[in-house]
Amino acid sequence: MATAIVTGGAGAIGRACAAALVEDGWRVVLADIDGAEAEKVASDIGAGVVAAYGLDVTDFAAVHDIAARAQARHGPITGLVTAAGGGRNIALTNGPFIETTPDEWDRNIEVHLNAVYNSCHAVLPLLFEAGKGAIVNTASGAGLRGGPPHLRQRHASVYSACKAGVIALTQAISQEAGPKGVRANCIAPGRTETRAKPIEEMERMQREEEALKPGSGRASPLGRFGRGRDMGDAAAFLMSDRAGYITGACLDVTGGIRLH
Amino acid sequence: MATALITGAASLIGEGIARALARDGWDLALTDINSQGAEEVAKRLAANSRVEVRELDVTDHGRVKQVVGETARAFGAVDALVNCAGGLRGLGLTRKPVAEMPPEDWRRIIDTNLKGVLNAVHCTLPVMKDQGSGAIVSIAASRGLRGAAGAAHYSAAKAGIILFTQTMVLECAGYGVRINTIAPGNADARWKGPDDGATVAPLGRPTSEDDVGGAVRWLLSPEASHVTGACIDVSGGTTLH
Numbered sequence: 001m002a003t004a005i006v007t008g009g010a011g012a013i014g015r016a017c018a019a020a021l022v023e024d025g026w027r028v029v030l031a032d033i034d035g036a037e038a039e040k041v042a043s044d045i046g047a048g049v050v051a052a053y054g055l056d057v058t059d060f061a062a063v064h065d066i067a068a069r070a071q072a073r074h075g076p077i078t079g080l081v082t083a084a085g086g087g088r089n090i091a092l093t094n095g096p097f098i099e100t101t102p103d104e105w106d107r108n109i110e111v112h113l114n115a116v117y118n119s120c121h122a123v124l125p126l127l128f129e130a131g132k133g134a135i136v137n138t139a140s141g142a143g144l145r146g147g148p149p150h151l152r153q154r155h156a157s158v159y160s161a162c163k164a165g166v167i168a169l170t171q172a173i174s175q176e177a178g179p180k181g182v183r184a185n186c187i188a189p190g191r192t193e194t195r196a197k198p199i200e201e202m203e204r205m206q207r208e209e210e211a212l213k214p215g216s217g218r219a220s221p222l223g224r225f226g227r228g229r230d231m232g233d234a235a236a237f238l239m240s241d242r243a244g245y246i247t248g249a250c251l252d253v254t255g256g257i258r259l260h
Numbered sequence: 261m262a263t264a265l266i267t268g269a270a271s272l273i274g275e276g277i278a279r280a281l282a283r284d285g286w287d288l289a290l291t292d293i294n295s296q297g298a299e300e301v302a303k304r305l306a307a308n309s310r311v312e313v314r315e316l317d318v319t320d321h322g323r324v325k326q327v328v329g330e331t332a333r334a335f336g337a338v339d340a341l342v343n344c345a346g347g348l349r350g351l352g353l354t355r356k357p358v359a360e361m362p363p364e365d366w367r368r369i370i371d372t373n374l375k376g377v378l379n380a381v382h383c384t385l386p387v388m389k390d391q392g393s394g395a396i397v398s399i400a401a402s403r404g405l406r407g408a409a410g411a412a413h414y415s416a417a418k419a420g421i422i423l424f425t426q427t428m429v430l431e432c433a434g435y436g437v438r439i440n441t442i443a444p445g446n447a448d449a450r451w452k453g454p455d456d457g458a459t460v461a462p463l464g465r466p467t468s469e470d471d472v473g474g475a476v477r478w479l480l481s482p483e484a485s486h487v488t489g490a491c492i493d494v495s496g497g498t499t500l501h
Contacts, residue, residue, distance in 0.1 A: 146426025164423035165416035171407025
């Protein structure tokens with residue numbers, strides 16, 4: 001039985017990734033900065049989630065500790081999905097780049113780029129030990145194509161930089177890990193629901209934006225926002241054997257808003 | 261004459277950029293963590309234009325702000341910023357796969373190559389905004405267009421620079437500023453020995469400092485006045501996409 005670690009497992013995307021992996025027969029170790037919420041998600045999903053941990057992915061040592069514990073209790077670990085991120089826990093303010101502070105970039109970079117390295121660094125040796133495995137990192141449409149920042153997008157420039165970094169990091173891993181039977185890919189969500197901001201809230205904001213500036217509130221060419229489930233399905237596909245010849249890819253799950 | 265501030269000016273690519281800009285008559289503020297090396301570059305330039313050298317560690321936001329302020333006062337303006345500070349082996353690090361890469365290596369590369377650019381843009385852009393004009397060019401890398409084995413940190417940082425630049429287009433445009441990147445391939449460098457640079461581009465040679473200098477010079481020229489958010493691939497065909 002294959003076991004995967006999902007970081008950010010209590011968020012809308014992480015939760016959906018965990019649920020989709022469980023449906024595909026994976027056993028899932030959930031980790032999230034909000035340990036209590038991770039426990040709740042674990043009980044919602046049911047038996048396939050074998051453990052739930054509180055974990056701050058920016059803490060290099062803690063990430064390695066959780067990986068080692070997961071390996072000891074639920075191993076062999078053969079999968080990793082990184083879905084930790086979002087502005088929720090890093091208190092970013094709105095505004096143009098020149099009005100931001102280095103402290104804010106640091107928090108942004110810690111969570112959205114350095115933490116992905118932490119997780120991959122901790123889990124890759126386990127996958128190599130197993131001689132097989134897959135990684136899916138959550139990048140973003142913002143990392144595929146930088147663009148005029150959305151009205152409400154916070155710290156768009158540094159966020160785009162981080163997510164482009166995640167894609168490049170994943171490409172590098174695909175080259176290094178391929179010969180050891182390990183694949184590494186990204187998903188790139190577009191405007192997607194979060195735990196703090198469900199679809200209904202996004203639609204309400206969209207109507208506000210449309211009223212302010214017609215055309216600006218468009219969700220996507222598909223006419224709707226991304227659901228966690230859309231991301232979960234994409235991640236589960238890339239984690240599955242059906243994607244056995246796919247590595248180094250970044251799957252665009254933006255509903256067509258970020259052509260590249 | 262217009263003034264360009266160059267970071268990492270003591271490097272071979274930095275020297276190529278300085279040489280190309282001096283040829284166009286730019287006044288130059290050369291900065292580097294190795295100020296002695298930047299002094300030597302200044303001597304070799306034999307430029308007709310004004311050249312000043314300042315020591316600068318781009319990871320030190322306070323020092324970047326100070327140097328940009330000094331430059332603006334000394335020259336009367338900062339018309340161009342060229343971000344050339346960075347590198348991998350030039351920083352004394354070696355290539356390693358992610359699984360064997362210590363966190364110190366990862367951080368050093370991200371801090372120097374990515375945050376260094378953020379620091380320089382953050383400190384220079386307000387000056388350009390006050391001027392109502394300016395142009396920024398950052399040296400990314402072909403490895404930022406394609407993540408490379410053994411260089412995940414470097415690839416991530418350089419990819420970050422490219423996307424940061426794209427996303428800054430709108431904000432910069434509001435200040436009358438253009439912002440672009442250049443992606444050199446496997447380039448000549450001072451630290452390279454005879455056995456280095458084995459990666460041969462389709463055009464049959466490594467990227468030279470003059471290749472990069474020429475691209476910077478064009479991006480800063482009036483000919484490129486409608487170019488912003490671009491990444492010019494100067495890798496000799498290494499990075500097809």
